Amino acid sequence: MDHSHASFNAYMKFLAGPPADGTPVVLETANALSLHFDLLATQSFMSRRDPHKLVLGYTRTMMGFLLLKPTPSRISMIGLGGGSLAKFCYRHLPDTRIVAIEIDPAVIALRDTFHIPPDNERFEVICADGAEYVRSGDARPDVILVDGFLAHGMPAQLGNAAFYSACHARLADDGVLVANFVEDDPLIPYYLEEARSAFGDSLSIFMAEDSCNYTMFAWKGAAKLPSRDALLARARTLATDHPLNLLATARRLKQGTSLAMNWRSEQNSEPGEC
Template identity: 80%
Template sequence: MDHSHASFDAYLEFLATPPASGAPVVLETEHALSLHFDLLATQSFMSRHDPDRLVLGYTRTMMGFLLLQPAPTRISMIGLGGGALAKYCYRYLPHTRIVAIEIDPRVIALRDTFHIPPDDERLEVICADGADYVRQHDGRPDVILVDGFLAHGMPAQLGSAAFYEACHARLNGDGLLVANFVEDDPHIPYYLEQVRSVFGKSLSIFVGEDSCNYTLFAWKGATRLPSRDTLLARARALAATHPLNLRAAARGLKQGIRHATDGAFGQKLAGSQN
């Protein structure tokens, strides 16, 4: 069989039959599987050769939490998608409990397709509204990763002050919130205002690795981050146990503090999206 031809045929079929009513659709080619809610955006991407590898750059940037929380006891993930972050953490953080909250049962039904391990004492996938779950049931995570999207974009409740307050209350004393925002989301300046109202100056936002997405980091505890040199040293040390290059995340964390607390940055974002 000509696999390249089969992949091209699969892509043409995908373009000819767009997802209906926001239903998740899997595009399968010779080398990869990807998850889509429409023809314009890729929700998740998996290499067939290495299913646990973080292919999309923004997911690698989100793993920058390791610079501040190298060995979390518990991670909560809002949004499962194709399970890229869940699989990576399950493989490379063997002493961490992972809870993934996904609102769409049709997405959860694809977990075997994307090689997401079955539930066990370290991994649990829960079908629920992520904002409600954090407010009512979420234990005391060291890290909360927010990457929850539906066909129309990020649900409004995941960008509200009430949600960020719930995350702040749930996180451990030096816990960390990391959120993915799509570049063309016109509400990013509003999200920043809501996060600032809860976390104060303890936040940073910058463009993710090899992507147009913005990644937000907000943390409890000390307002000041470690120095840039310290973060870069941690990135180099983490490379021994993680197939990640976190140097860009280390630099972005420091540079993004100014963006997160600068009203002009929010105005610039709003202007670029009009």
């Protein structure tokens, strides 16, 4: 089979346009599969050679929760997409219970395409509204990962004070919330203020690795992050088991507390990284 020709045909078909109703579309080429709602953004990306690899930089940055919770008992993921984070956590955190909440059944229907494992005793996919799940459930996850996007962008219910308050209440006493934002979303300052209403100054936000996404961390328990040296030491220890650039994430996580405090002024003075 001529893979280059097949890839070209797949790409040309994709360029003809995904459905206008926001139905997820899979672009398949010789080397990768990607998930899209439109022509402008990639929701998920999977290498055929290594389906469990975190190809997109923002997903590697979101795994920075390991710097604060290296051995979580339970992770709740809001947004499944192509399952990159779910698969990575399932493989590299064998003692962790993982629940992924996805509102779109059409996305869940693609789980076999993206090599997402079947439900079992430590992994489950639930079709539900992530905001409602956080409010109504009784489990106490150590980590909540928020990466929920529809065709029109991030749903409003995943970025307001009620949602962040519910996450704060739902998390374990020293739990961590990590949220992905698209870099050009004008509502990022609003999300930060809404998150601050629940987490106070226990916030950090910074540009994700190799991407035009911002990653927000919010945590319970200690008012401040560990020192920069302590975070770097943890990153070096974790590097043995996790193929991630946690040293860079540790530095940005510490620096991001200042950006969270001074978002507007820093945004006006710093050049973009994209």
